Amino acid sequence: MRQDSQAHDHSAVLIEQVCEAIAARAPLFIRGGGSKPFPGRQVDAAPIDTRAHRGIVNYDPTELVITVRAGTPVSELDDVLDDSGQMLPCEVASFGGAATVGGMVASGLAGPRRPWVGSVRDFVLGCRLITGQGRHLRFGGEVMKNVAGYDVSRLVTGSFGCLGLLTEVSLKVLPKPRATRHIEVDMPAAAALAQLAAWRRAGLPIAGACHDGATLHLRLEGGVESVRGAHARIGGAGADSTFWRALREQRLSFFDDARPLWRLSVPPTAPLIELPGPCLVDWGGAQRWLKSDASAKVVRELAQRLGGHATGFSAVASGEAFHPLPAALMRYHRALKQQLDPYAIFNPGRLYADF
Known part of the structure; x- marks a missing residue:
């Protein structure tokens, strides 16, 4: 069993910063490695940096579970698992070593293996979260379970920091293939x-x-x-x-094109149609990267025609990177935000302008 030094446990400092922001009603921009400025809108708020809060909390390879602090680099997590012949199957990017585990979970961006093994969310067993009330709560654990009716550890995956500040994550891992x-x-x-x-x-x-x-x-x-x-x-x-x-890692020559980058998420059986720019077909057809100067409206209409949606992975003219949500679904998002972050402290507007 591996446990790193407590010297890198900076949760008390992060809690103090959050409580000060709540008292002043001053919003915070959660910053990890800064490896994923997109997708999402730019946040005009004071930064709170998680990178000092790092290290392995608990890792027993026989249990196939690892618990790490949010500021831990993804590359460090990969190295620790590799030493034991294991891996995080969803194959997330490290973006030159800058990406952190907290950013990995907050973005929910999985790599090429995702359709065959599962998403980042599928491997998150539990988390610790500083809420918008300044409370440091634990959700889930090192086994799958729900808390208070919500599987919060799954809800924060892909939330882009809008529900709270992740401090710790427990992840299910698997042996490397033979x-x-x-x-x-x-x-x-x-x-x-x-x-x-x-x-x-x-x-x-x-x-x-x-x-x-x-x-x-x-x-x-x-x-x-x-x-x-x-x-x-x-x-x-x-x-x-x-x-x-x-x-x-988005280092193929395709990604060097200076035009905006779009990700179309569609059914794998969706037909190939003419798109307004070069296309890279990933995930067995379910993920289609597009380089295009076309408007957000045009790209999103094409994605909807294929039965999916489009996300802007670089600055888009509309300012809205994520596909607009139906009104009913947006109400659920707002209700959850209100419960966990009632004063709108964390990453305001990152997902949508009014969220």
Whole structure:
């Protein structure tokens, strides 16, 4: 079992800062590594920095659970797990070592393996949170359970810091696969989506599928024989693993385009349609990255036509990065915000202008 020094427990300092902000009714902008300024609106508030609050709280590899402080770099978490032959399956980006665990959970942004293993939310077992009343509460734990009718640890995942300040997270981890193989198959994108649907029905051990406009990149994971058999069935040339790291860290040449970056989240079976700019098809078709100068209205209408929604991952003309919510759903968001952050202290306007 591993436990780091308590010297990096800065929760008392963070609680004091939050209480001072509440007393002054002065909003706070929660800052981790600053690796994800987008998606979301810019927050005009005093920063509260979580990076000093870091380290492993508890890790027993036999239990497949790790508890870490929010300011811990994702790269450090990955290294600790790797030393024990384990991993966080949702494969989040470290963005050059800047990304923190708190930012990982607050953004909920998973990597290429997500459709086959689950989202960041699926691996969050519990958390500690400083609320808008200045209380330091624990939700969930090192087993799955609800508290007071809400699974708050799941609700804060993807909330972009609007519900409270994360100080600690318990995560479910898994052993690394016994065998991994990376292959490339030259085929058109439409044919690739059809093949992926057939391979999905056949239960092939695919754990990554991305089409870059000319080539289908596949990652196979599982038992040795299962991976070998799948490669024999699919064909294609062997490749190395560098593509997947570059994809999750947004370092492929596709992302160098200066135009705004959009993420379209659609059903994996959604047809390929002409989009106003270059497109990278990830998640076996369910995530489509788009580089485009088109207006937010045009991009969102295209996403809706495909049965999904669009999120701006860089500055967008409308100022609203996230797809507008129906009025009824926005009421639920406001009610939850009111319960956890009644004075609107945390990241006001990050998700939506009036939230």
